[in-house]
Structure formats: structure tokens, C-alpha cells
Amino acid sequence: xxxxLTPETPxxxxxxxxxxxxxxxxxxxVSEELAENMRTGWADTExxxxxxxxxxxxxxxxxxxxxxxxxxxxxxxxxxxxxxRSNDTEYPFRASTEYAYLTGDQTENxxxxxxxxxxxGHTATIYLLPRSDRENGEFWLSGQGELWVGxxxxxxxxxxxxxxxxxxxxELADALTEAEGPVRGVRGHDAVIxxxxxxxxxAERDEELRVYLSEARAVKDEFEIGELQKACDSTVRGxxxxxxxxxxxxxxxERYIEGTFFLRARVEGNDVGYGxxxxxGPHACTLHWVRxxxxxxxxxxxxxxxxxxxxxxxxxxxxxxxxxxxxxxxxQRKIYDAVYESQEAGIAAVKPGAKFRDFHDASQxxxxxxxxxxxxxxxxxxxxxxxxxxxxxxLHGTGHMLGMDVHDCAAARTEAYVDGTxxxxxxxxxxxxxxxxxxDLTVPEEYRGIxxxxxxxxxxxxxxxxxxSAGLPRTSVEVEAWMARLKG
Numbered sequence: 001x002x003x004x005l006t007p008e009t010p011x012x013x014x015x016x017x018x019x020x021x022x023x024x025x026x027x028x029x030v031s032e033e034l035a036e037n038m039r040t041g042w043a044d045t046e047x048x049x050x051x052x053x054x055x056x057x058x059x060x061x062x063x064x065x066x067x068x069x070x071x072x073x074x075x076x077x078x079x080x081x082x083x084x085r086s087n088d089t090e091y092p093f094r095a096s097t098e099y100a101y102l103t104g105d106q107t108e109n110x111x112x113x114x115x116x117x118x119x120x121g122h123t124a125t126i127y128l129l130p131r132s133d134r135e136n137g138e139f140w141l142s143g144q145g146e147l148w149v150g151x152x153x154x155x156x157x158x159x160x161x162x163x164x165x166x167x168x169x170x171e172l173a174d175a176l177t178e179a180e181g182p183v184r185g186v187r188g189h190d191a192v193i194x195x196x197x198x199x200x201x202x203a204e205r206d207e208e209l210r211v212y213l214s215e216a217r218a219v220k221d222e223f224e225i226g227e228l229q230k231a232c233d234s235t236v237r238g239x240x241x242x243x244x245x246x247x248x249x250x251x252x253x254e255r256y257i258e259g260t261f262f263l264r265a266r267v268e269g270n271d272v273g274y275g276x277x278x279x280x281g282p283h284a285c286t287l288h289w290v291r292x293x294x295x296x297x298x299x300x301x302x303x304x305x306x307x308x309x310x311x312x313x314x315x316x317x318x319x320x321x322x323x324x325x326x327x328x329x330x331x332q333r334k335i336y337d338a339v340y341e342s343q344e345a346g347i348a349a350v351k352p353g354a355k356f357r358d359f360h361d362a363s364q365x366x367x368x369x370x371x372x373x374x375x376x377x378x379x380x381x382x383x384x385x386x387x388x389x390x391x392x393x394x395l396h397g398t399g400h401m402l403g404m405d406v407h408d409c410a411a412a413r414t415e416a417y418v419d420g421t422x423x424x425x426x427x428x429x430x431x432x433x434x435x436x437x438x439x440d441l442t443v444p445e446e447y448r449g450i451x452x453x454x455x456x457x458x459x460x461x462x463x464x465x466x467x468x469s470a471g472l473p474r475t476s477v478e479v480e481a482w483m484a485r486l487k488g
Contacts, residue, residue, distance in 0.1 A: 027137055038140055045151070050160040053104045055223045055312065060163060062102050062216065067114055067122040069212055073182040075122070076197065077102055077213075078190035079110035088143070092271070096189045097404045098213045100313050105162055107152060109169050111193055116181070126162060127169035130155050172196075184209040214411035217403050219425035224403065225459060227314035228427055229468050231269065232457055234308035235316040236471035238264035242304060243486045246296070246324055254278040254292040261306050269308040273315025274406045277305035280324065284451030285435040287396060298325040301332055303451055313404050317429050318469045319455035326483045328476055331446045335434055336476050339452045342366040342432040343474070346398055350430065350458050350465040354422045360398035363432040367394050370434075376443055393436060393443075399429040402457055424462045431455030 027035065066075065079095040095106040103112050109129050114122035131154045132139030132146040140147040155166040176183075176196040183200040185193065186209060220228065238261045242249075249256040257278040265272045275290040283289045284303035296302065302324050307316035321336060323329075328336060346363035365381060368390040372379035377389050384390050401408040401417070408427075409417055422428075433453035436443050457468040473482045 027141055030137070030141070035137055038137060039134055042134060046154060047157050050157055052163050053161050055104045056161075056163045058221050058223045059102055059104045061221075063112075063114065063122075063124050065216065066102065066212070068120075070184060070209070071120045072116045072118070073184055074116060074179065075112075075114040075209065076176065076183060076185040076193060077112040078186065078193050079105065079108060080189035081192075082108050082144075094271075095313075096186065097217075097313070098186045098210070099189075101213065101217060101404060103162055103164065104312070105158070106313070109190075111169055111172055111190065112164075113172070113176075124164050126158065126164040126166050127172045128153075128155060128158055128166055129170070130168050176200075186210055186213070210411050211413060214409045215413070215416050218401060218409050218412065218416070219423055220403065220427055220459075221425070224314060225425070225427070227310050227312050228316065228402070228457065228459070231273070231308050231310050231314050231316035232318065232468040233471065234264060234268040234310075235306065235318050235469065237268070238306060238308060239304065239318070239320060239472055240486055243322065243483050246302070246487075249296040250298060250324070252296075254280055254283070254294050254296060257296070257302070257304065258292045261304070265306075265308045270311045270313065271309050273307040273309035273317065277303065277319075279303040279305075279451070282438040282449035282451070284321065284453075285437050285449065286451075287435075296324060299329070300324050301328075301450065301452065303453055305453065305455065307406065315402070315404070315406050316457055316469065317402055317406050317431075317455065318457060318472065319431055319453045320472055320474075320479070321452045321454065322479060322483065326487060327480055332450060332452075333476050335436075335447070335450055336452050336454075338367065338370040339432055339434055339454050340475060342370075343430055343454045343456070346430040346432060347456070347458060347465065347467065350422065350428070350460060352422055352424050352460060352462065352464075356418055356420050356422060356428075359428075359430055363398045363430070364390060364394060367432060367434060376447075392440075393434050395433065395435055396431075398432050399455075399458075402427045402429055422460050424460050426460040427468070428458055428460075429455050430458050 077099050079099040082090040082093055085091045093108045099110060099112055100106055103126055105126065107128060111127040113125050113127060116122055129152060131152065139145040146152060158166040173192055173196040183197055184205050185197050185201050187194060187206050241260050241264050242257050245256065245260050258276050261276055262272055277289050278292045279286060279289040280294055280296045280302045281300040283294050284301055301321050303321045305319040307318055309315040323332065342363045345366045346359040349359040349362040364385060368381040368384040371377045371390055371393065372381055372384060377384055431453055435451040436447040438449040440448055454474060459466045459468055473479050
């Protein structure tokens with residue numbers, strides 16, 4: 001990785017000078033001759049006649065709904081800034097969900113401002129970093145200049161793409177500091193913008209804005225549904241990739257599986273939507289096993305929970321529990337089939353007008369009945385459910401909303417989410433599981449170390465639901481046949 005040449009580089013570390021140099025006023029460590037050379041001789045690369053991004057019409061509708069909800073108030077929604085990973089390296093940037101949802105833009109330092117035009121209505125402006133300045137040397141001397149990190153869109157280009165008037169974000173903090181009138185902002189992403197709003201906002205008012213934007217994402221529009229389907233389709237191919245290389249994973253570790261899926265995510269999408277869980281053997285009993293450094297052994301199960309994130313930041317979230325050698329043992333099949341039956345009951349309960357909790361209750365009932373049937377807990381199932389005894393082995397809720405965040409709509413009010421009612425356009429996961437820890441002495445030894453989860457992404461439709469991840473088999477028999485075909 002190249003080291004940056006900056007004005008702060010000590011003189012003694014600069015190359016030996018054999019010729020007299022004129023000092024550069026802006027950058028003392030750079031000769032005026034070099035500075036002048038770097039200012040000139042560059043072609044005009046401005047892009048013209050750009051088409052709006054695919055979601056531009058939808059983001060305009062979302063901003064209009066936001067404007068109607070908070071009339072007469074200035075609304076400030078930042079994308080966020082780069083975060084340091086170590087020393088002078090940064091994490092890959094991911095724009096805040098609220099900002100990307102309202103603009104379609106994903107660049108760091110961006111800020112959307114809705115300026116009230118009176119008692120109702122707003123004028124939207126997106127504040128962005130313009131092209132790097134070649135006159136003052138920023139484009140090649142700054143570590144975030146375009147020579148170092150790549151070209152960014154000009155403000156004129158951004159306006160064409162996003163359908164929003166664009167201004168220089170470097171002027172925004174001062175403007176917000178001087179502005180008057182009621183303000184709401186999305187917190188936690190941009191300390192510079194938050195400082196400029198310090199005396200103008202309250203935590204309660206800002207939380208109302210965050211909650212609104214979370215609940216607004218519950219019902220997906222056509223563009224969002226298409227992106228979620230795209231994410232699921234790529235995820236299906238990622239699971240196929242993994243099955244094809246299980247022999248190589250056996251020779252290495254769970255990280256071979258992680259890397260294989262990640263390749264598909266990066267080739268077809270933006271990234272993985274969350275840290276992939278590649279849990280082999282007893283690691284499957286750890287709900288968020290993301291270390292992925294364990295052995296992959298024939299005869300064990302692989303619980304793979306992974307999702308591709310599209311370029312527009314919509315993510316899939318799918319889980320399959322696969323026999324590493326291609327065939328379930330008798331006890332593995334028994335547990336897997338119980339979880340499948342539970343998932344079938346849960347998916348059947350997803351429909352318009354149903355309560356959000358209905359699919360969880362339906363899935364949990366099946367698992368409770370199985371635990372009673374197997375003699376692992378005293379029945380009847382109603383008693384087990386009333387006391388929550390099944391939770392020792394089911395552990396988690398049966399699903400969650402899905403969208404730009406893998407756990408989407410997380411700031412929504414309880415009455416609007418977990419106590420709410422399903423509507424067409426909502427997308428959620430149905431993911432029951434049974435987990436028998438390796439050290440659980442309350443179950444027979446043959447159960448211990450087996451963890452099974454099956455998860456699909458379900459869209460609520462006008463007349464029921466649609467499984468967006470149906471491209472992956474779910475029954476134990478279908479999984480075995482699918483794996484056999486892929487392994488050739």
C-alpha cells in the first residue's frame with residue numbers, strides 16, 4: 001500500500017534536493033515547480049447527459065412523505081464519515097441507511113437537508129464533497145484526494161443522477177450553525193454536523209425522526225422488492241458455490257466457506273449484508289458464530305447463515321443447515337425435519353392481516369410439540385409454551401423485518417412492529433431453529449452438538465406470501481439431492 005506524500009512529511013525525510021526550489025506557500029514540502037506541473041495538463045472528464053439512478057422516483061416519494069410528516073421543520077440526515085480501522089487505514093464506507101433510503105447516494109460526508117418553505121413543504125438539497133481541487137493540490141496531496149481513492153462525481157453530475165440540487169458540504173456546518181428555526185437530525189453518523197446542531201435539537205425530537213424513518217421502511221415499494229429478490233438470487237448462487245467446495249473446506253477451515261460466499265457477494269453485489277455465519281459441527285449451536293475458524297468435518301452439519309447485499313444496499317438473510325458429506329444421519333434428519341415442519345407452519349402464518357407475532361407462535365408450537373414427543377420436556381405443549389420451556393433449545397425469535405438493514409426497522413415502535421399487523425409489501429425472515437449445546441446434560445448424548453436453523457426471506461403479498469429465497473431446497477431429501485447434483 002502506497003504511503004501518502006503530505007505537506008507534513010518532515011524535510012529530512014524528503015528526497016535529497018539537487019536543485020534550488022521555489023517554496024510553495026500552500027504545501028511547504030512541495031516545490032512550486034512540482035505544484036505548478038500538477039495543476040495543469042488534465043483533460044476535462046465531466047460526465048454529461050447522465051440518466052437518473054433507478055430508484056430516483058422512489059426516493060423523491062420518500063422525501064415527500066417525510067416532508068409531510070414534519071412540516072415547518074428543518075430536517076438533517078447525514079450519510080456519515082469514514083471510520084479508522086487502524087492508524088491511517090479506514091473501514092470500507094457504508095452510508096447510513098436513513099440517508100441512502102432518502103437519496104440513493106452512498107458517498108461519505110454527504111448530508112441531505114430538507115429546508116422548510118413555510119408551514120408546509122420543503123426544498124431538498126444534498127450536500128456533497130465536490131471534485132478534488134487541482135488548483136490547490138488537494139486531489140493529489142490529500143489522502144482522500146481523487147488521485148488516491150478514485151474519482152467522485154461533480155455536484156452537477158450528482159444532481160443529474162439523484163434528482164436533487166447539490167451543494168458543497170464543506171459550507172454546511174457553518175450554515176447550520178447560523179440557521180434559525182426548529183430542526184431535527186439523525187444522530188450517530190456525523191459528529192461535525194451534530195456539533196453544528198448542538199443548541200438547536202433535542203434527543204426526543206431527533207428520536208421521533210429516527211422512529212419515523214424506521215417505520216417508513218416497513219412496506220417496500222417495487223424497486224425495493226426487486227432488489228431484495230436480486231439479493232436472494234445471488235445468495236442462492238453463493239450457497240451453491242459453497243457446496244461445490246466443501247471438500248476444500250474440509251482440508252482447511254470454515255474460513256474457506258466464508259471466503260467462497262464472500263466472493264459471490266463482491267462479484268454480484270456490494271458486499272455481504274452481515275458477517276457470514278459458517279458454523280460447522282457444534283459451532284452451529286452458537287447463534288452468531290462469525291469467527292469461522294473451526295474445522296469442517298464429514299459427518300457433521302454446516303449451518304450457513306449468509307446474505308448478499310446489492311449495490312443499492314438491500315440484503316438477503318438466508319440459512320441452510322447442510323450435511324457436510326451430503327447425507328444426514330438419522331438423528332440429524334430427525335432434528336432437521338422438525339425444524340422444517342416448524343418453518344412450514346411459520347411461513348403459512350405470514351399473510352396480510354395476520355399479527356406479526358403469529359408466525360413466531362406457529363413455529364414455536366411445532367417445536368414445543370416435538371420436544372414433548374421426544375421426551376426432552378414434560379408436556380403438554382401448552383404448558384411448555386406458557387412457561388417458555390422450549391426456549392432452552394429454540395433460543396431466539398423466529399424472524400425479523402428485512403431490507404436495507406438485515407434487522408430492518410429496528411427503531412420502530414413496538415405497536416408498529418412486533419405488536420403490529422402484516423401488510424402487503426412487508427418482507428421478513430422466518431427462521432426457526434433447534435440447538436442442543438455440546439455440554440447440555442438434559443438431552444441424550446446423540447443430540448449434543450447439533451444445531452439446525454432454516455431461514456427464508458418471505459414477502460407479504462395481497463393474497464398470502466412469496467418466498468424470495470425459494471431457489472434453495474428446504475426439505476432434507478431435496479437438500480441431499482441438490483448437494484449430490486452440485487458435487488457431480
